[in-house]
Amino acid sequence: MSLQSALETMQEVGGGLKAKMAEKANALSSNAKIKQLGQYTVTPESTRDNCMTTNTGVKVSNTDDWLKVISDNGTGPHILEDFHAREKIHHFDHERIPERVVHARGAGAHGVFRLFESAADVTCAKVLTDTSRETPMFVRFSTVLGSRGSADTVRDVRGFAIRFYTDEGNWDIVGNNIPVFFIQDSIKFPDVIHSGKPEPSTEVPQAQSAHNNFWDFMGLQPETSHMFMWAMSDRGIPRSYRMMQGFGVNTFALINEQGERTFVKFVWTPELGVHSLVWDEALKICGQDPDFHRKDLYAAIDNGAYPKWKFGIQCIKEADADNFDFDILDSTKLWPEQLVPVRYIGEFELNRNVTEYFPETEQVAFCTSHIVPGIDFTDDPLLQGRNFSYLDTQLNRFGSFNFNELPINRPLAPTLNNQRDGFMRHTITEGKVNYWPNRYSSIKPTPASGGSGGFETYRQEVNGFKQRKRGPKFYEHLNQATQFYNSMRPHEKRHMTNSFVFELSKCDDPQVYTTMIERLNMVSFELACTVATQVGVAPPEKPFKTEYPTAAIQGVSQAELTGNGSIEGRRVAILIADGFDLGQVTEMRTALAAQKAVTFIVGERRGPIKAAGQEESSKYEEGLGADFSWESGRSTLFDAIYVPGGAGHILKMKQSGRVTHWVREAFEHLKPICATGEGVDFIQQAVVLPGVDLALSEQSTEVVNSYGVITSRNVGLTNVGDVAKQFSQEMSQHRNWAREDAGLNLKV
Numbered sequence: 242m243s244l245q246s247a248l249e250t251m252q253e254v255g256g257g258l259k260a261k262m263a264e265k266a267n268a269l270s271s272n273a274k275i276k277q278l279g280q281y282t283v284t285p286e287s288t289r290d291n292c293m294t295t296n297t298g299v300k301v302s303n304t305d306d307w308l309k310v311i312s313d314n315g316t317g318p319h320i321l322e323d324f325h326a327r328e329k330i331h332h333f334d335h336e337r338i339p340e341r342v343v344h345a346r347g348a349g350a351h352g353v354f355r356l357f358e359s360a361a362d363v364t365c366a367k368v369l370t371d372t373s374r375e376t377p378m379f380v381r382f383s384t385v386l387g388s389r390g391s392a393d394t395v396r397d398v399r400g401f402a403i404r405f406y407t408d409e410g411n412w413d414i415v416g417n418n419i420p421v422f423f424i425q426d427s428i429k430f431p432d433v434i435h436s437g438k439p440e441p442s443t444e445v446p447q448a449q450s451a452h453n454n455f456w457d458f459m460g461l462q463p464e465t466s467h468m469f470m471w472a473m474s475d476r477g478i479p480r481s482y483r484m485m486q487g488f489g490v491n492t493f494a495l496i497n498e499q500g501e502r503t504f505v506k507f508v509w510t511p512e513l514g515v516h517s518l519v520w521d522e523a524l525k526i527c528g529q530d531p532d533f534h535r536k537d538l539y540a541a542i543d544n545g546a547y548p549k550w551k552f553g554i555q556c557i558k559e560a561d562a563d564n565f566d567f568d569i570l571d572s573t574k575l576w577p578e579q580l581v582p583v584r585y586i587g588e589f590e591l592n593r594n595v596t597e598y599f600p601e602t603e604q605v606a607f608c609t610s611h612i613v614p615g616i617d618f619t620d621d622p623l624l625q626g627r628n629f630s631y632l633d634t635q636l637n638r639f640g641s642f643n644f645n646e647l648p649i650n651r652p653l654a655p656t657l658n659n660q661r662d663g664f665m666r667h668t669i670t671e672g673k674v675n676y677w678p679n680r681y682s683s684i685k686p687t688p689a690s691g692g693s694g695g696f697e698t699y700r701q702e703v704n705g706f707k708q709r710k711r712g713p714k715f716y717e718h719l720n721q722a723t724q725f726y727n728s729m730r731p732h733e734k735r736h737m738t739n740s741f742v743f744e745l746s747k748c749d750d751p752q753v754y755t756t757m758i759e760r761l762n763m764v765s766f767e768l769a770c771t772v773a774t775q776v777g778v779a780p781p782e783k784p785f786k787t788e789y790p791t792a793a794i795q796g797v798s799q800a801e802l803t804g805n806g807s808i809e810g811r812r813v814a815i816l817i818a819d820g821f822d823l824g825q826v827t828e829m830r831t832a833l834a835a836q837k838a839v840t841f842i843v844g845e846r847r848g849p850i851k852a853a854g855q856e857e858s859s860k861y862e863e864g865l866g867a868d869f870s871w872e873s874g875r876s877t878l879f880d881a882i883y884v885p886g887g888a889g890h891i892l893k894m895k896q897s898g899r900v901t902h903w904v905r906e907a908f909e910h911l912k913p914i915c916a917t918g919e920g921v922d923f924i925q926q927a928v929v930l931p932g933v934d935l936a937l938s939e940q941s942t943e944v945v946n947s948y949g950v951i952t953s954r955n956v957g958l959t960n961v962g963d964v965a966k967q968f969s970q971e972m973s974q975h976r977n978w979a980r981e982d983a984g985l986n987l988k989v
């Protein structure tokens with residue numbers, strides 16, 4: 242392949258893909274909710290003569306100078322009469338609304354839900370029974386503790402709130418990426434959140450659970466045990482919002498046509514698998530790219546790599562409710578899949594980015610109480626209080642109950658009732674009366690009639706005494722925490738141990754970390770001993786229990802959730818300097834682009850990098866344009882690295898400590914690394930792979946895969962494709978845990 246044709250091929254790969262994606266994006270731009278939002282969307286073209294106006298539609302002639310009384314020296318006092326200046330400043334002064342008290346930092350996207358199996362046996366909710374429907378959705382991902390301006394990749398639980406704009410009204414599942422919660426009763430929510438938020442005396446730390454107050458609370462409140470094990474696992478540092486599971490956490494009820502009740506938990510699992518960052522990388526990204534997750538989501542959707550989740554239900558019949566050794570209404574317990582299998586009945590896809598952040602992602606107002614006929618609440622004590630809190634918090638954020646009239650919150654189902662007026666009322670309702678009953682009876686409550694009639698609460702018998710108490714099974718807090726730990730693979734256990742060590746080492750109050758070691762001993766003697774030694778506390782003398790549970794829970798290790806082998810949206814850095822082998826780069830890019838991975842050229846400088854053979858040219862613009870320089874990019878922001886051949890470029894790379902660090906850091910973070918031709922020499926110099934002499938492959942066209950480092954020294958153009966195949970296979974597994982098991986990541 243000539244240099245020229247190689248460059249042209251690369252342009253076609255990029256251009257063709259973009260055109261196809263744009264086509265798909267247009268086709269998807271028209272679901273009913275998007276059309277509805279279109280009525281509220283303005284563009285420069287929708288204005289008169291492209292002219293800026295005041296908020297009352299008057300064309301503006303000058304927006305740079307406040308009206309003044311100008312004296313001879315060219316200045317003078319401002320005049321209050323300037324209605325445009327005052328409107329502009331007033332508006333600015335009032336631009337902020339209170340940020341969410343938790344989950345303040347978020348990212349949203351639009352999507353669509355498709356049902357492939359009717360759940361009519363358990364519910365009459367049309368959204369879960371009518372397989373011919375496509376239901377528009379809006380989803381908001383978030384961190385919990387940090388404020389709006391904090392970083393994305395902190396260790397934290399992630400919010401995963403999903404809204405279905407159903408024909409019967411909005412249905413919200415305000416979920417998380419972890420299936421259990423810290424506390425059992427909502428009255429303790431302010432306590433658990435206060436303990437995690439910045440300490441009141443100093444307002445530090447920001448977006449961190451690694452401090453005295455958080456671990457003080459965890460140590461003293463045994464019911465947190467299961468959830469803090471999850472938060473300290475890899476689930477606390479997801480690689481991408483696209484690679485997280487979602488859980489409704491609370492126990493809801495489904496009601497079918499016959500009026501029968503089934504207890505249900507909602508779960509959704511990503512097609513791309515559940516994957517996480519490694520801790521060192523997460524910490525670095527907080528500084529290198531604090532918007533890492535929101536950018537990742539935006540870029541994937543923008544490039545047509547639409548993330549998808551299978552949507553499932555776990556059901557327990559009313560008659561079986563008492564047959565478990567945990568209370569099925571206790572949100573600190575999950576329903577193990579081996580006992581209650583997940584029935585996947587639908588899927589959703591996010592296929593459109595928001596047009597403007599504030600009116601969509603910031604103003605979306607999720608409430609657990611937004612349900613539709615066929616779905617109901619239970620006595621889950623964490624859910625009951627949430628139903629109160631979400632509505633209350635929206636009133637605080639918006640200052641008016643009319644927040645449901647905002648475009649993003651406005652249901653697709655028509656709304657009509659006698660609640661009128663209030664701040665910022667938009668709707669104009671015809672008619673003389675705003676009360677019920679009235680002499681016209683034009684609108685009235687409608688009796689329940691399956692999924693399409695009025696909402697009717699399940700007829701549940703309730704009797705008892707007013708008390709502040711929980712059911713007897715609520716008092717067991719440790720079994721599932723131990724079972725979760727038992728379910729982890731060796732590398733997952735190692736990561737958990739390290740996170741406890743990190744977090745507790747940030748606490749400087751010995752009482753806090755000593756109590757926490759006692760608490761950990763209640764979950765696992767092994768874990769408590771390892772953490773204690775590292776944190777500087779005497780390990781417990783003996784196990785807390787004579788026998789800890791030995792069972793594991795199915796489906797909770799991320800090793801069981803690696804996805805469908807797709808590498809869509811994976812970011813691959815191609816490291817080059819002048820004199821690189823363009824043919825190899827072209828072949829690799831084409832092969833990876835065919836699988837919708839996104840490649841970036843990272844060169845010795847940004848701008849054109851000259852391929853071997855082009856080096857003599859004096860024209861600056863000749864060469865392959867680098868997206869980043871070695872200095873401006875960082876290995877942490879990519880999933881994998883490729884180093885092509887080219888004697889001249891390898892010579893330069895070997896002289897750069899920065900680019901050597903790139904490869905070593907990616908190796909330490911267990912990422913797939915690929916090299917061809919002379920690129921192999923560079924890898925050999927940068928990392929240690931025991932028992933593998935990469936030079937041996939010099940004479941063969943063999944592709945060597947050693948701990949996720951894929952090399953082919955004597956690659957002919959014909960087999961870059963084979964190398965790419967192994968490279969993407971490795972990428973689809975996300976990280977090479979065997980490298981960590983062998984301790985190689987720490988020997989670079």
Ligand code: HDE
Pocket residue numbers: 341342343344347381382383399400401402415416417422426427428430488489490491572605606607623624626627630631632634635
């Ligand atoms: Fe929330 N939670 N929460 N929460 N929560 C809020 O509502 C609350 C809980 C979750 O992207 C607030 O609109 C109480 C569990 C998400 O807009 C607030 C309790 C789960 C989001 C509130 C819980 C969540 C919130 C703050 C204990 C997982 C962000 C702003 C009973 C199932 C939604 C707001 C978005 C937000 C209260 C516990 C998930 C204060 C009282 C369990 C994803 O109302």
